[in-house]
Amino acid sequence: MRRRTPLVAVGVALALALAACGGSGDSGGSSSGSGTFNAGLTTTVNQSTKTGGTLRIGNAGDWDNVDPADTYYGYSWDFIRLYGRALTMFKPGPGKEGLQLVPDLAQNLGEHSADFKTWTYKLKPGIKYEDGTPVRAQDVKYDVERTLDKSTFPNGPTYFNDFLDTKGYTSPYKDKTPGKLGLKAVETPDDTTIIFHLKKPFSGFDYFAMLPATIPVPQAKDTGANYKMHVVSTGPYKFESYTPGKSLNLVRNTNWDPATDPNRKQLPDRIQVQIGINADDLDNRLMAGSMDMDVAGTGVQAAAAARIQSNPNLKKNADSSPTARLNYISMSQSVPPFDNIHCRRAVQYATDKAAMQTAWGGPLSGGDVATHLLMPLIPGNQDINPYPSGPGNHGDLAKAKAELQQCGKPNGFSTVISARTERPKEIQAALAMQQGLQKVGIKTEIKKYPQGDYFKLYAGNPAYVKKNGLGLLSMSWGADWTEGFGFLSQIVDSRVIRDAGNTNLGVTDPAVDKLIDKATTTADDTARGAIWAQIDAKVMDGAWMVPFLDVKQLLYRPPNVKNAYVSQGLNGYYDYAQLGVK
Amino acid sequence: MVNFLIRRVLAAIALLIIVSMVTFAIFFLVPRLTGASSADLASRYVGKTAGPQAIHEVEVRLGLDRPLVIQYWNFVKGIVIGAHYNFGPSKVYCGPPCFGYSFVNQTPVWPDLLDRMPVTLSLAGGAAIIWLVFGVTTGVVSALKRGSPVDRASMGIALAGVSLPIFFTGLLSLAIFRDNLQWFPGAGTYVGLTQDPLTWASNLVLPWVTLAFLQAALYARLTRAGMLETMGEDYIRTARAKGLPERTVIVRHALRATLTPVLTIFGIDLGTLLGGAVLTEGTFSLPGLGKFAIDSINNNDLPRVLGVVMIGAFFIVLANLVVDVLYAVIDPRVRLS
Numbered sequence: 070m071r072r073r074t075p076l077v078a079v080g081v082a083l084a085l086a087l088a089a090c091g092g093s094g095d096s097g098g099s100s101s102g103s104g105t106f107n108a109g110l111t112t113t114v115n116q117s118t119k120t121g122g123t124l125r126i127g128n129a130g131d132w133d134n135v136d137p138a139d140t141y142y143g144y145s146w147d148f149i150r151l152y153g154r155a156l157t158m159f160k161p162g163p164g165k166e167g168l169q170l171v172p173d174l175a176q177n178l179g180e181h182s183a184d185f186k187t188w189t190y191k192l193k194p195g196i197k198y199e200d201g202t203p204v205r206a207q208d209v210k211y212d213v214e215r216t217l218d219k220s221t222f223p224n225g226p227t228y229f230n231d232f233l234d235t236k237g238y239t240s241p242y243k244d245k246t247p248g249k250l251g252l253k254a255v256e257t258p259d260d261t262t263i264i265f266h267l268k269k270p271f272s273g274f275d276y277f278a279m280l281p282a283t284i285p286v287p288q289a290k291d292t293g294a295n296y297k298m299h300v301v302s303t304g305p306y307k308f309e310s311y312t313p314g315k316s317l318n319l320v321r322n323t324n325w326d327p328a329t330d331p332n333r334k335q336l337p338d339r340i341q342v343q344i345g346i347n348a349d350d351l352d353n354r355l356m357a358g359s360m361d362m363d364v365a366g367t368g369v370q371a372a373a374a375a376r377i378q379s380n381p382n383l384k385k386n387a388d389s390s391p392t393a394r395l396n397y398i399s400m401s402q403s404v405p406p407f408d409n410i411h412c413r414r415a416v417q418y419a420t421d422k423a424a425m426q427t428a429w430g431g432p433l434s435g436g437d438v439a440t441h442l443l444m445p446l447i448p449g450n451q452d453i454n455p456y457p458s459g460p461g462n463h464g465d466l467a468k469a470k471a472e473l474q475q476c477g478k479p480n481g482f483s484t485v486i487s488a489r490t491e492r493p494k495e496i497q498a499a500l501a502m503q504q505g506l507q508k509v510g511i512k513t514e515i516k517k518y519p520q521g522d523y524f525k526l527y528a529g530n531p532a533y534v535k536k537n538g539l540g541l542l543s544m545s546w547g548a549d550w551t552e553g554f555g556f557l558s559q560i561v562d563s564r565v566i567r568d569a570g571n572t573n574l575g576v577t578d579p580a581v582d583k584l585i586d587k588a589t590t591t592a593d594d595t596a597r598g599a600i601w602a603q604i605d606a607k608v609m610d611g612a613w614m615v616p617f618l619d620v621k622q623l624l625y626r627p628p629n630v631k632n633a634y635v636s637q638g639l640n641g642y643y644d645y646a647q648l649g650v651k
Numbered sequence: 652m653v654n655f656l657i658r659r660v661l662a663a664i665a666l667l668i669i670v671s672m673v674t675f676a677i678f679f680l681v682p683r684l685t686g687a688s689s690a691d692l693a694s695r696y697v698g699k700t701a702g703p704q705a706i707h708e709v710e711v712r713l714g715l716d717r718p719l720v721i722q723y724w725n726f727v728k729g730i731v732i733g734a735h736y737n738f739g740p741s742k743v744y745c746g747p748p749c750f751g752y753s754f755v756n757q758t759p760v761w762p763d764l765l766d767r768m769p770v771t772l773s774l775a776g777g778a779a780i781i782w783l784v785f786g787v788t789t790g791v792v793s794a795l796k797r798g799s800p801v802d803r804a805s806m807g808i809a810l811a812g813v814s815l816p817i818f819f820t821g822l823l824s825l826a827i828f829r830d831n832l833q834w835f836p837g838a839g840t841y842v843g844l845t846q847d848p849l850t851w852a853s854n855l856v857l858p859w860v861t862l863a864f865l866q867a868a869l870y871a872r873l874t875r876a877g878m879l880e881t882m883g884e885d886y887i888r889t890a891r892a893k894g895l896p897e898r899t900v901i902v903r904h905a906l907r908a909t910l911t912p913v914l915t916i917f918g919i920d921l922g923t924l925l926g927g928a929v930l931t932e933g934t935f936s937l938p939g940l941g942k943f944a945i946d947s948i949n950n951n952d953l954p955r956v957l958g959v960v961m962i963g964a965f966f967i968v969l970a971n972l973v974v975d976v977l978y979a980v981i982d983p984r985v986r987l988s
Contacts, residue, residue: 219705293739357830
């Protein structure tokens with residue numbers, strides 16, 4: 070008799086599970102739509118010009134900041150175009166076209182001096198803020214000044230700090246000049262002209278001009294760290310309300326003039342973002358049709374991925390989107406025997422890349438096995454494979470053993486692999502690597518570190534790495550923008566190596582640094598792309614990094630969402646500035 | 652009674668001070684003991700490519716370069732008399748109780764806590780009523796019909812409730828009742844009581860029931876065990892012998908004695924939940940104190956962590972105080988002693 074009680078409980082649970090499994094997802098949402106699997110990679114799915122409705126967006130996390138001076142997240146740079154216009158932007162549209170830069174606030178892409186140290190833009194006439202006041206070049210300069218203030222705005226990128234000839238200028242809030250426009254490195258001779266003076270040449274400055282740092286901010290409305298509560302809009306939508314950590318609601322900006330902006334649409338009446346949603350529930354809502362978009366754009370969770378893969382009705386609404394993100398293992402040359410190139414090459418050959426790919430979700434929701442640093446999204450990419458991993462990419466053990474002989478470790482050696490505690494896939498991949506290396510006698514211990522401190526205190530702290538013998542460092546790096554400099558500059562240039570917060574974990578090659586300098590002074594896009602491919606080959610030749618995964622994100626676009634496509638320029642996210650719901 | 656209350660309030664204040672000191676120590680003393688400098692701590696709150704100058708500026712702005720004792724003193728001072736904060740173009744006065752500003756996004760902590768409190772209060776309060784009523788009723792019925800199919804079914808369902816993790820039952824309930832049957836289309840989104848009471852309640856039904864399902868088991872079993880013991884007491888036999896109606900015997904005499912331990916557990920449970928029902932809030936995407944606590948801890952956001960820990964401690968202390976007072980109400984023996 071007493072056995073019945075647990076049986077009742079199990080029965081109830083099973084019944085509930087069966088009821089749920091028979092539920093929402095199988096019908097694939099309310100309307101049929103015209104999508105097929107991966108259609109969003111090459112076409113605009115469900116094209117529409119109808120206005121109205123509310124675009125319902127969910128975010129399982131939260132923004133670093135919605136203020137254009139203080140944001141670094143890729144999805145934020147995509148979404149911010151709904152309420153902010155920078156000097157340039159990526160061309161809207163699926164496919165390779167989306168990698169081109171086009172003018173946004175500016176009339177044309179930048180005019181530069183022969184030495185690439187001076188860049189001039191002229192603003193389009195007639196662009197207004199949400200309150201009808203005109204946008205001036207001085208407002209663009211003011212936001213650039215704000216981004217230099219890393220005390221008030223610590224999160225954003227540091228490109229303007231690193232490249233502008235700031236002459237000690239630190240913040241508009243310490244600026245005593247009239248209008249707080251004391252930064253001499255940026256000139257605004259009139260209301261429509263802005264001139265940037267760099268301290269070192271950079272041929273790709275149009276990419277800097279694409280950053281949210283050039284979204285204009287009216288100085289009279291600037292409340293510093295509080296400005297995020299109502300960012301004054303130049304885009305098709307403006308803030309209705311914002312509660313950090315809870316919700317962000319945008320409504321139509323009636324002072325946005327589509328005649329000045331061929332690159333965006335203003336279709337929904339309202340955009341409603343719910344922040345802090347349970348990630349699995351967000352996926353369920355997308356599949357049930359009660360949510361329209363996951364703004365974070367990093368792909369569905371494992372449970373939803375399994376459902377999508379096995380259900381054709383769901384799979385037709387999914388895109389396995391390639392990104393400019395690489396998962397790799399860095400080798401620390403300060404930790405023996407990784408100071409010997411043959412020991413590094415042994416690891417290159419022995420790594421079981423296929424098992425590591427499986428750990429990350431396989432080809433559909435993990436990514437493709439990587440054989441070098443660049444990926445198809447980066448212009449100039451050349452597919453090379455300097456260390457083939459054998460049939461099935463499980464490792465070429467014979468070649469690995471030959472390299473071990475050459476480095477004087479024929480029976481292998483011991484080292485440590487670092488990984489981040491909060492990233493189970495990273496840990497699983499480290500385990501897969503451990504098992505692969507063991508086959509040639511390389512014994513590894515896996516050490517886990519908190520992700521918040523990983524770069525500041527552990528893997529990114531060269532002294533700690535050397536002291537604690539962290540020979541192999543788990544790494545994942547996404548491009549700031551889809552171009553060679555945007556991807557590689559922070560991970561292969563020896564001059565960016567820092568005492569803490571280091572992101573170049575092992576590459577110190579003066580020849581690579583020289584090639585980077587050459588790339589940054591090459592105007593022609595194709596020629597520049599070719600140099601980045603050379604840099605890729607050179608770093609691979611030094612065997613400093615073991616690339617193993619070109620990351621893909623399994624994205625889901627509910628069938629009721631209109632104009633969805635994956636933007637290559639926006640690093641594999643859907644282009645949020647085109648979406649509709651009618 | 653007044654002396655009792657004064658003593659308990661003073662003890663509560665002392666406890667809150669100790670809690671704040673321990674929390675401060677955990678987040679700021681322990682890393683230093685393991686070798687982290689204040690610059691290392693500040694580096695958590697900057698972007699991925701920030702250089703040493705930026706880290707230093709943040710270190711100064713957050714006061715991390717000051718001795719720990721000064722940092723703690725400033726924290727206490729803020730609660731009592733308020734503080735000024737530099738937002739860039741101007742300084743802003745943060746009135747008491749000022750729990751400071753988030754290290755991560757520079758929003759004021761106290762208003763954020765006040766904003767999230769109603770969510771947790773709504774969740775915990777509603778669920779508490781359901782689990783108490785259902786738990787105790789189930790326990791009483793099971794005790795009175797001991798060994799019957801009703802008893803077995805009730806205890807079985809109670810066992811399921813306490814065994815199944817809430818992220819499972821929660822997501823399942825959303826999938827069935829929101830997405831499939833569409834009975835509660837807004838579940839997973841919090842709407843304020845004053846904004847729209849009907850939607851507020853409708854959106855909370857699933858989290859209430861899920862959380863109550865988890866908790867009710869304990870109360871059912873506790874009540875059942877207590878009732879079984881009490882119903883065997885001599886005074887119950889005497890009450891029946893005097894000809895009292897069975898309902899009076901059960902409710903006024905047996906249940907009342909059974910409720911003392913139930914009330915103790917209820918006070919602790921409710922007090923703990925008021926500090927944040929972490930798993931339920933996370934599962935149902937409710938922006939309450941529990942979710943706030945988890946996000947703050949993950950972000951090493953000390954001012955927020957301090958704030959939510961103090962609030963949680965306050966509710967636990969308050970709940971225990973209320974329980975102690977209620978003992979005197981329901982149990983005359985406590986009153987007389």
